[in-house]
Amino acid sequence: MTNAVKTRILVLDDEPIVLKRLGPALEKAGYFVEVFSRGAEASGRFQQENFDIVITDLKMEGLDGMQFLTQVKERSPRTEVIVITGFATMDTAKESYQKGVFDFLAKPFKLGEILETVKKAEQKIQQNQTA
Amino acid sequence: MKILVAVDQYDYSRHAVDEVAKLAANTWANITLFGVQPKRAVGTRRAAELKIVQATDGPLPEALFTLHREFLSYFDGRECPYAPANAHEKLTEVHKGVFELAEGSGAARKKLTIRMRIGNPANEILSEAKEEESDLIVLGCDHTNASGWENAASVPRKIAGSALCSVLVVKKKRDVQRIVCCLDHDRISQPSLEMINQMVTLHKAPLTIVGLTDHQALKTEVEKKMDKILRYYHARQIDPWIELVEISALESFIARETRWGLLALWMGKQSILTKALPRSKVNQLIKGGDASVLILR
Secondary structure, rough: OOEEEEEEEEEEOOOOOHHHHHHHHHHHOOEEEEEEEEOOHHHHHHHHHOEEEEEEOOOOOOOEEEHHHHEEEEEEEEOEEEEEOOOOOHHHHHHHOOOOOOOEOOOOHHHHHHHHHHHHHHHHHHHHHHH | OOEEEEEOHHHHHHHHHHHHHHHHHOOOEEEEEEEEEEOOOOOOOHHHHHHHHHOOOOOHHHHHHHHHHHHOOOHHHHHHOOOOOOOOOOEEEEEEEEEEEEEOOOOOOEEEEEEEEOOOOOHHHHHHHHOOOOOOOEOOOOOOOOOOOOOOOOHHHHHHHHHHOOEEOOOOOOOOOEEEEEEOOOOOHHHHHHHHHHHHHHHHEEEEEEEEEHHHHHHHHHHHHHHHHHHHHHHOOOOEEEEEEEEHHHHHHHHHHHEEEEEEOOOOOOOOOOOOOHHHHHHHHOOOOEEEEEEEE
């Protein structure tokens, strides 16, 4: 599979250990992946390039993940966003869905769970494209 | 996050479900409410049919239905991530020896599975958690009464001792005033730190992180590592209390600290705690005392 047909995923999490685990797993599953630990860099990159799926943490140093989610949906409503958070609350879950996230995953989670979620998001994107 | 809630028909299971409902309201985790019907001898020609009748009748299936309703009642209907209860409460065999309640109609963002198996409770709970790749097993335990977990009072201890994932043993209903977390600063796993974060968020309780040291010479090194953990939490607007405890004083320290309501122990394969705290002492914590115990892995 070439990069041109691969689903493009941007991952933002300020914990390097999460990126180290998630990035290679998604690449191995056949996706084109870019990982960022700084919100400003992820935000800048998203302004330059289109991504099909964004996976973002919520509570990070420097940038509120909820702001990033808002930016993503404003610039590219078709991009599916998956929120991952280690500090889940009822309010953040509700707010995430109000802002149009595809799914909300509380940490910890197994790789299988997020890969399954990404696959479902990819299917939704494909359905939207053929509709 | 995937949570397996192991329940039976006794009151402590209601407390466990209550705790899970609060956690689920925050995390929108995929939940399995899971019961195990102990095997009974069936010695007739119609054994197979009788087995199904026995499995789907009686106090355990009834308890599963009740706990299911109680779990859902915690949520505001319009904002509930789970499907509503099915009006027709009946378990059907989906695989050999595995029974499930059909989901109610309506859109659901997250899975809430009601499942029952037949067999040895501890073994079936461990198998289910492994197959489902659960991140957390939650189960109740009555510290005042040796009975419960029908015919297998030691179920919580076996689960806590053998599960591959973290295990929360819920005791009586009480507020958690402080979360005391004993960890091995060298090898604490990322999922364990994340589980602690969710507990701190859930209980809005202060956090004490306990580092272990075995003599003065090591103290400075341990302090450095604890400082790293402290910075991790500060970056997330959590201000934990750090305490260093000599390994020789660990047992008495833990006995004192159970008064706060929730004690977390990192018992991963390489944890120093598995050596410092004999299994019998961990069993005692689970069996006795009214503090809930979170075994982190």
